[in-house]
Amino acid sequence: MACVLLFTRLLPFSHRLTRSSVCVFSLFLSYLCYCALFPADSIMQKPADPTAGCQRVLADGAGRLIRKSLSCAPPPDVRPSTDQRAASPAHIGRNDTPSPPVSNLKFGNKKLPNAIIVGVKKGGTRAVLEFIRIHPDVRAAGTETHFFDRNYDRGLEWYRGLMPRTLESQITMEKTPSYFVTKETPHRISAMSQDTKLIVVVRDPVTRAISDYTQTLSKTPDLPSFQDLAFKNQSLGIVDSSWNAIRIGLYVLHLENWLRYFPLTQIHFVSGERLITDPAGELARVQDFLGLKRIVTDKHFYFNRTKGFPCLKKPESSGSPRCLGKSKGRTHVQIDRDAIEQLRDFYRPYNVKFYGMVGHNFKWE
Numbered sequence: 001m002a003c004v005l006l007f008t009r010l011l012p013f014s015h016r017l018t019r020s021s022v023c024v025f026s027l028f029l030s031y032l033c034y035c036a037l038f039p040a041d042s043i044m045q046k047p048a049d050p051t052a053g054c055q056r057v058l059a060d061g062a063g064r065l066i067r068k069s070l071s072c073a074p075p076p077d078v079r080p081s082t083d084q085r086a087a088s089p090a091h092i093g094r095n096d097t098p099s100p101p102v103s104n105l106k107f108g109n110k111k112l113p114n115a116i117i118v119g120v121k122k123g124g125t126r127a128v129l130e131f132i133r134i135h136p137d138v139r140a141a142g143t144e145t146h147f148f149d150r151n152y153d154r155g156l157e158w159y160r161g162l163m164p165r166t167l168e169s170q171i172t173m174e175k176t177p178s179y180f181v182t183k184e185t186p187h188r189i190s191a192m193s194q195d196t197k198l199i200v201v202v203r204d205p206v207t208r209a210i211s212d213y214t215q216t217l218s219k220t221p222d223l224p225s226f227q228d229l230a231f232k233n234q235s236l237g238i239v240d241s242s243w244n245a246i247r248i249g250l251y252v253l254h255l256e257n258w259l260r261y262f263p264l265t266q267i268h269f270v271s272g273e274r275l276i277t278d279p280a281g282e283l284a285r286v287q288d289f290l291g292l293k294r295i296v297t298d299k300h301f302y303f304n305r306t307k308g309f310p311c312l313k314k315p316e317s318s319g320s321p322r323c324l325g326k327s328k329g330r331t332h333v334q335i336d337r338d339a340i341e342q343l344r345d346f347y348r349p350y351n352v353k354f355y356g357m358v359g360h361n362f363k364w365e
């Protein structure tokens with residue numbers, strides 16, 4: 001309308017106009033018409049809105065995820081390629097600003113995670129992430145972001161920038177095992193979204209401590225012995241619970257902190273032991289918890305005798321079978337039986353309390 005009015009007013013004087021001013025004028029008119037047809041907020045996401053995207057994932061009363069479609073849904077046949085599914089280093093560390101509409105249509109948007117594997121260190125967190133991300137409705141950040149413990153000052157937009165793009169039907173995940181034992185993390189995650197689903201991979205705390213120590217020793221060869229670090233006085237059986245490798249295994253104490261901010265129904269516990277003996281069974285429960293169709297099944301796994309662990313079978317299309325890297329499944333440092341028994345005695349009351357709290361006996365005898 002404005003274009004027409006302007007044009008009719010100027011028409012009587014048009015004979016006075018030069019060629020170039022006619023040109024500039026018509027360009028101006030085209031711009032006005034474009035603005036009227038495509039207002040800016042219909043094609044761009046608001047950068048400050050952390051939940052902006054094609055989908056919102058909400059939790060229903062049963063604790064399952066419900067995906068709500070918004071207006072920018074990509075066509076259903078657009079699926080990410082293997083390359084796009086793996087969170088490439090190019091994605092990591094790039095602070096994302098809203099993308100042009102064409103790439104949104106093709107690859108979706110970066111969204112804050114709907115589900116986070118928050119722990120525990122050396123529990124089997126990498127295995128759970130690598131196994132669940134073969135599900136077509138899951139995409140995950142490839143590296144540990146450490147946003148809620150080390151990088152919180154960088155802000156949610158920085159965090160979102162680390163996430164892979166997701167389509168309407170996909171959920172976003174990340175894993176940072178240190179979150180479970182960091183005091184501030186539960187509060188910070190609940191401030192991001194109280195609907196965030198939490199996954200904790202737990203493992204016998206004694207084996208976990210030895211695994212943790214084995215890893216540190218591989219990087220620091222002149223480390224004191226395991227016993228020197230684990231006990232204040234071994235002959236009296238006094239354990240040093242301030243040593244991180246011991247402290248992390250006091251699961252019940254850490255869980256109490258999480259339960260101040262999240263209901264138990266929003267936290268799923270994976271057995272690190274069963275993840276090795278029955279990966280498909282554990283993954284079935286993870287998929288149920290996330291409200292996903294059970295697509296990752298025993299068809300996807302085989303037991304690799306050389307590695308001594310389950311690995312992912314070769315995908316039908318291409319590629320090779322995939323086992324986790326050398327840093328997963330290391331041969332543990334030998335610890336004498338007495339020390340192990342003392343640690344078992346130390347952890348027993350905490351474990352029993354933990355079983356009661358989560359309603360499951362993990363049988364760490």
Ligand SMILES: Nc1ncnc2c1ncn2[C@@H]1O[C@H](COP(=O)(O)OS(=O)(=O)O)[C@@H](OP(=O)(O)O)[C@H]1O
Nearest residue numbers: 121122123124125126127211309310324328329330
């Ligand atoms: N499929 C498969 N392949 C290899 N390793 C497996 C697998 N499933 C579980 N695990 C166990 O995962 C342990 C490492 O745990 P995390 O991935 O949580 O470690 S880390 O905290 O990220 O460093 C790792 O601990 P260690 O055996 O002590 O190395 C493994 O026992």
